[in-house]
Amino acid sequence: MEYMNKTIVEIHEALKRKEITSADLIKESLEKAHKIQEKTNAFVTIIEDAKPQEVTDELLSGIPYGVKDNYSTKGILSTGSSNTLKNYIPFFDATAVENLKKNGAVAVAKTVLDEFGMGGTGTTGHTGIVHNPWDYERMCAGSSSGSAASVAAGVYPYALGSDTGDSIRKPAAYCGIVGYKPTYGMISRYGLFPFASSLDHCGVLTRSVEDAAIVTDAMKGLDKNDMTTWDSSNIHLYENLSDSVKGKKLFYIKEICDLENYPNANEELKKHLQNFQETLKKCEELGMTVESVSVDQKLLNALPSVYVVISCAEATSNMSNLTGFIFGPRGEGNNYKEMMKDYRTKGFSPLIKRRFIIGSYVLQKENQEKYFKNAQRVRRLIVDEMKKLFKKYDGLIMPVGSGPAKLLDGSNDILKEDTTVLEEHLQIGNFGGFPSITIPNGFVNDLPVGVNITGNCYEDQNVLNIAYALESKMNYKNQIAKEVIK
Amino acid sequence: MKYNVTIGLEMHCEISKTNTKVFSSAQNGYSEIPNSHVRPIDMAFPGVLPVVNKECIRLSLMMSEILHCKQPEYMYFERKNYYYPDLPKGYQITQNTPPAPVGMDGYIDIEREDGTTFRVEIDNIHLEEDSASMNHLYDISTIDYNRAGVPLLELVTKPCLHSAEDAVAFLEYMRAVYQYSDISEADSKKGQIRCDVNISISENEDLGTKVEIKNVNSFGAVRDAINYEVRRQTELKQAGRYDEVEQETRRYDEETGTTIRMRSKVDAIDYKYFVEPNIPKYKISKSWLEEIKASIPELPYERKAKYIKDYGLSSYDATILIKEKSIANYFEECLAKQMDAKAAANWITGPILGYLAKNEIEIQDCYMTPDRLKTIVDKVQEGSLSSKQGKELFNLTLEKQQEPLKIMKEQNMVQISDEETLHKVVEEVLSENPEQIAMYHNGKTNMFDYFVGQVMKKTRGQANPVKVKEILNEQLK
Missing domain, CATH: 1.10.8 (Helicase, Ruva Protein; domain 3)
Structure with missing residues (x-):
């Protein structure tokens, strides 16, 4: 009998009944990990010697899970999927990992990401491309690619992710699972390799809203090592999950969601947006209202540029600690400059170097006002606009991306300018630090697609409850990836 | 011809009186053992985050108030980005751009030795973290991260000083202020104080070309560096070669007593300052500021x-x-x-x-504690010791590192003030020196001192000189 494809509560109950042991679960999880590794390449490290944990009343005790490889794990290789840290073994745990450890959770794998989270394809990690378990010729999106692939494939019920632009919420959609990043500061970032500190969020990938609530409850909390964390001790997401959402008011952004805005839409996009409308109907059946809201197109068009400027600027500074002197493979050279240059030249992929150059450029004295400061101002405008809307509405509901997972060879990747904002709008959640969750809402061409719900800061319970109710109205809860036969 | 000299100072002083570093929970303290006061953040391991030490903020605001500065409404920090092995994160957390600094637009009045005073205008004072310290050996360099993250206050004056003497008087007074306010030991031997000096000369009210001298590590060196640099610039100006004075950064070389060019302004580093995102901005309350003000020692x-x-x-x-x-x-x-x-x-x-x-x-660390000093002073004051004996006892106490009373006893150090005893000795001396008495009476009054000397000799210095003089005066009448 399989357990790793079940929900956390189901597995916990089986453990409690002594129907199965923590050791059995680990064995099953590791076996599945090896099996999917060949096809998906989801793992940097499979933790062969993962130790069983005592089963307690904690729901996560004794149950295996996966960790994105940009979380520090004590004594276990943590690479950020970068050659610059290909031999780095931290001597401390990230706070989120430590919190899960305290709950008795068992980490069994470190998952592949786009190098340091900088990418949305799952193709730039130093161990190679991550393949989508629904269709190996497709991508998982990124950067939490390995976590999404392995949860979707049923290796374990959940894996940790991080989200700077949409790095949890987009891979979740492409893999047909749930991806949730709570309000900024709810989960400590201590020990998470930083990409862009003001946008980085920790979060989780699961197969149900309930599991996302359980895991977040265990990960979150005020941390003396992260000044941006806040006290959420009175928030119990799992305990307060409720599908009574009658009377809740949702909105979607007209300019992004209406099919008529895409005169050149292909079949995929049409189906995806039609499916989204079907989902909205389900919301209404649940007693919620859904309204179409217009947002200044100029503001929407600015999203991708604002994201690039701010994230690259912070990234170039954040990754200045990567010199190869203290950790990472030391570079060669006759002096420190040569050694550092050698290490960074060899270690970083071209994509990252490009972003560093953008980051440096926008921070330069003569450019800062025009690019970096303006990007921050526009970010503020976007966030203010959203906060204004959140006064009236309980949540923003939006389709994720322009359709299902893209082909890795790029053959269906007709880069149409007019879908850019549709692809990138989840960044709004990072600009404002808003709680944001993606859940699967159907299939397009036999491949899963997702819908996203975002709410105001500290309204995590509200956002989860809306997702929880909607999830119950659809048939995609706890789905495991089945290879699509073409 | 003498030119107007204009000097601006940057004084870095480590805050040494907090338990931990400014953004790290590592101990804030000087240690001979390298890399013993280190937490993951001090070596910038991936994923570490800064956490502000509130006590550092309190002490910084106190110094801001002492300097009559304006305090910012919100406390926040910035990153100063540059690569150097002593800066493991690749950036320093600091407060560069107004209104970030803990103090802006202040002043302090300084008293010169001659009693006159002058005012030093403060541009700003800001809180930042120190870098690691490096030791450059023959073919390798070593890094000690004990100093990485130690809180540092950088005080920047306006270009308002006009002589090396005033500059040093200001620095000396500021050092005392740091000590009195219990913010720092301000010990330059421990590298806790470092200065940068900006100097220009001009024949009129306008400022000349500014030359910056970096990392001048003692006040003596500040004086010498200023004097050297003024001389260098003056000589060039007098020779009609003032265009050779460049806006540049130089360093002071203590061995040769000269300043040496490091880089010109064209090569100035763009530090790409931006607000540190991991430290949330927070409002400084008026009541806290008042509380701090009231607590200034x-x-x-x-x-x-x-x-x-x-x-x-x-x-x-x-x-x-x-x-x-x-x-x-x-x-x-x-x-x-x-x-x-x-x-x-x-x-x-x-x-x-x-x-x-x-x-x-x-x-x-001195053996002469106030108690021991008092013992000696009391003995002199009550007449048990002459002032000369007092000095001798002071020296012996320090030399032997023993209690003064014990030394007095061992050395039989007492002052003979007993009149009867002294009378006897005086009479003895006089009877042995009839010729000298005659000389004295014939007008050689300086023979008086001779008699005193003889009495002291006979008593091995223990006679009370005042009493001896009294008796002699009487006897020689």
Whole structure:
């Protein structure tokens, strides 16, 4: 009998009944990990010697899970999927990992990401491309690619992710699972390799809203090592999950969601947006209202540029600690400059170097006002606009991306300018630090697609409850990836 | 021709009086053992985050208030980005751009030795983290991260100083202020104080070309560097080659006593400052500021005024006493033990400071505690010892590192004041020297001292000189 494809509560109950042991679960999880590794390449490290944990009343005790490889794990290789840290073994745990450890959770794998989270394809990690378990010729999106692939494939019920632009919420959609990043500061970032500190969020990938609530409850909390964390001790997401959402008011952004805005839409996009409308109907059946809201197109068009400027600027500074002197493979050279240059030249992929150059450029004295400061101002405008809307509405509901997972060879990747904002709008959640969750809402061409719900800061319970109710109205809860036969 | 000299100073002083570093929970303290005060953030391991030490903020705001600065409404920090092996994160967390600094637009008045005063305008004072320290050996360099993340206050003056003497007087006073306010030991031997000096010369009111001299590590070096640089610039100007004075960064070389070019302004680094995202901006409450203001300890000039007014000390003595907090505290301890203020001041400004300087030790490590000093002073004052014996006992106490009373006993150090005993000795001396008596009576009055000397010789210096003189005067009438 399989357990790793079940929900956390189901597995916990089986453990409690002594129907199965923590050791059995680990064995099953590791076996599945090896099996999917060949096809998906989801793992940097499979933790062969993962130790069983005592089963307690904690729901996560004794149950295996996966960790994105940009979380520090004590004594276990943590690479950020970068050659610059290909031999780095931290001597401390990230706070989120430590919190899960305290709950008795068992980490069994470190998952592949786009190098340091900088990418949305799952193709730039130093161990190679991550393949989508629904269709190996497709991508998982990124950067939490390995976590999404392995949860979707049923290796374990959940894996940790991080989200700077949409790095949890987009891979979740492409893999047909749930991806949730709570309000900024709810989960400590201590020990998470930083990409862009003001946008980085920790979060989780699961197969149900309930599991996302359980895991977040265990990960979150005020941390003396992260000044941006806040006290959420009175928030119990799992305990307060409720599908009574009658009377809740949702909105979607007209300019992004209406099919008529895409005169050149292909079949995929049409189906995806039609499916989204079907989902909205389900919301209404649940007693919620859904309204179409217009947002200044100029503001929407600015999203991708604002994201690039701010994230690259912070990234170039954040990754200045990567010199190869203290950790990472030391570079060669006759002096420190040569050694550092050698290490960074060899270690970083071209994509990252490009972003560093953008980051440096926008921070330069003569450019800062025009690019970096303006990007921050526009970010503020976007966030203010959203906060204004959140006064009236309980949540923003939006389709994720322009359709299902893209082909890795790029053959269906007709880069149409007019879908850019549709692809990138989840960044709004990072600009404002808003709680944001993606859940699967159907299939397009036999491949899963997702819908996203975002709410105001500290309204995590509200956002989860809306997702929880909607999830119950659809048939995609706890789905495991089945290879699509073409 | 003499030109107008304009000097601006940047004074870096480590905050040494907090338990931990400014953004790290590692111990804030000087250690001979390299890399013993280190937490993951001090070496910038991936994923570490800064956490602000509130006590550092409190002490910084206190210094901001002492300098009559404006405090910012919100506390926040910035990153100064550059690569150097002593900066493991690749950026320094600091407060560069107004209104980030803990203090802006202040001033402090400084008293010169001649009693005149001058005002130093403060551009800003800001809180930042120190870098690691490096040791460059023959073919390798070593890094000690103990200093990485130590809180550092950088005080930046306006270009308002005009002589090396004033610059040093300001720095010396600021060092005392750091000590008195319990913010720092301000010990340049421990590298806690470092200065950058900006200098220009001009024949009119306009400022000339500014030259920056970096990392001048003692006040003596500040004086020498300024004087050298003024001379260098003056000579070039007089030779009609002022265009050779470039806006550049130089360093002071203590061995040769010269300044050496490091880089020109064209090569200035763009530090790409931006707000540190991991430290949320927070509002500084008015009530906290007031609380801090009320807690400012007595500052050096306040003590100086008190010494002059209440204890009748000269301005000169008072200035010496307040220069170092530990010395002023020693003086006040002596007063608390009912020692006479002037006597205590004389002992401290003379023999004690002389001894400390000669032996290069701190007063708190000196065997001559206020108690021991009082024992000696009391013995002199009550007449048990002559003042000469007092000095001798002082020296012996320090030399032998033994209690003064024990030494007095062992060396049989007493002053003979008993009249009967002294009479006998005087009579003895006079009877042995009839010729000298005759000379004395014939007008050679300096023979009087000869008789005193003879009495002292016979008593091995123990006779009370005042009493001996009285008896001699009587006998020789």
